[in-house]
Amino acid sequence: MEQTTLAPLRTGQDTGYRKTFGKRTNGTARVLFAMEMGRAAQLEGDFEVSRAAFEAAIAATRAQDDKAAISASGAAAQGAAVLVNDKAIPYRAPSYERTLAHHYQALNYLALNDLVGAGVEVRRANREQEEARQRHEREIEKSKSPAENAAPGEEADPRLAGVYAGLDELAGTVKFSFQNAATFYVSSVIWEMLGEPNDAYIDLKKALEIYPDNPYVQQDVLRLGRRLGMREDVADFERRFPAAAKAPAAGNGALKNKARLVVVYEEGLAPKKSEMSVAYPLSSADSLGVVSLPVYAEVPPPPMPAAVAADGKPLGGTAPICNVGALAGRALAEQMPGILTRQVARAVAKGVAAKAAHDQGEGLAELAVALYNIFSEQADLRSWLTLPAHVQILSAWTEPGKPCVAISAPQGGTLWSGEVTLRPGRTTLLYVVRIDLAVYSHIMVQP
């Protein structure tokens, strides 16, 4: 993956995603490879291939969800996982990856000039985030009942302190893996394009809850709140965000006949999981076993705001709206209790096999079992790797026309520049992705 896809992506070379992922989209990790293919194809501007890949990932995920609670194939995979390792279990995308799959699929539909299709994906992304929130609330409810000793993941196992410390560092201020404000913001932009300001307003309020400091979210929520006559909300926002309340983009100035430019700027690549071996007592095997757990060891660099200008006139700087690495870290922390249960079960099963071989006194068999146990013990390190590390946004109302828009790095130096079509009363979405040395871009004009 590093060699075949990530390295070319970092330098702007052809990833050959069809060859790399084409066959793998049938295996146990089909959901994962379909998402990787969808993202790689989208970056290279092949929106039809990307759309088909994401559609396959979304359909396969849905099929997993619709499967019987206890299925023969699922049980077989779980059984294999007990004997080998977690990689034998079909990949199930965590909620934040599912939401982002819909997010990128919405961008595909926009790029293909299908605004209605983009609306469908926005609704699906919303449903995914809503379901994740409800699942979380149910878990909180459960953990409140006295029968349960501790909430899964909340009261962390002291032996796993090292594992959770790394995840907490990565997740930072993000408390839940479903707090993805970037998707809510892009949703609101698409809702406005569809002429549904009320839906846009609801999603902006959700984005504001997660990123209250983002000036563009503040301005947009004020603008739509004023337009929709949400008096109490607007008064509250004006008190909380006095600077945004005075900005023309918040609907104070005349926005009629102006064009809206929305920049979605993605930076870097999401962090990779690595393996950590932890000594863990195995009660049933009377011994101390070693379990391999996936962790995030690296924290990606913080987001760097970029300055945006049209024909040399500054429009502002991009502001962070989503830390994908933090979502990944929080998601892994949420999954950790389940991962640990499987790893311990596996360590116990393997310990029993080693003990049996030892008791029989067959040296060779004992050696073989010991070697098998060492080599088969691997943590599941699979995750969607072509995702960005950070997402930033900018929204500005400006004169329509075809200005030359330039995005420049804080240290100076232009990251991207090009002619952008801005139509009166319409939105143009400029999507720019920077991965190390490479910059990918696409301009989507509201149809």
Add this chain to the structure above:
Amino acid sequence: MNAQWKLFAVAGLLAWLVSGCATTVEYGDATSGKPISTDFGSSDLQQIAATMVDSMLMDDVLQEISGDGPPLLVVDKVKNKTTQHIDTESVTDSIRTKLIRSRKFSFQDRTTEAALSEELAYQQAAAKDPVASGQQDAPRYMLTSNLSEIEQTQGRLKDVYYKFTMSLRDLKSGRLLWADEKEIRKQKTKSVFGG
């Protein structure tokens, strides 16, 4: 004789094996209401289009507006407000076709406008007695429709509710003359055991 018999037997066995493995494809009834998933399917589409159009054709409003012959109607594309990629153009076509076949309304073909303007331009340039542009009748009525969806999941039960709303508007007065809605509700229970 014996060899020939063996050959037949082998051929028969082969045929049986081949047919046993082949996927069978059959014609189905497009209107049969056998749901296979909670998605909005083809039979739902047929059912909805038929019910709504029948409801409008049965309404008294039709007589009121048909004084000067079949009124000219525009059918707007159905608005998809669901979480599924539905070909709403196909639903719109079904509705329009059913209305045309009822002979209670008259229609203009709006899908070939580009070809039409090209033809008119050509006529202006070359024809002896050209059809002047801007002479078409303006449709007075407009039919608009919305399809929305509410999904709820509780444990293993999934409940999907679709609502189709249709309304007829007088473009001259702006008044809403008729509206109706139809609901479809689908439930699915996830089995405990399965493949």
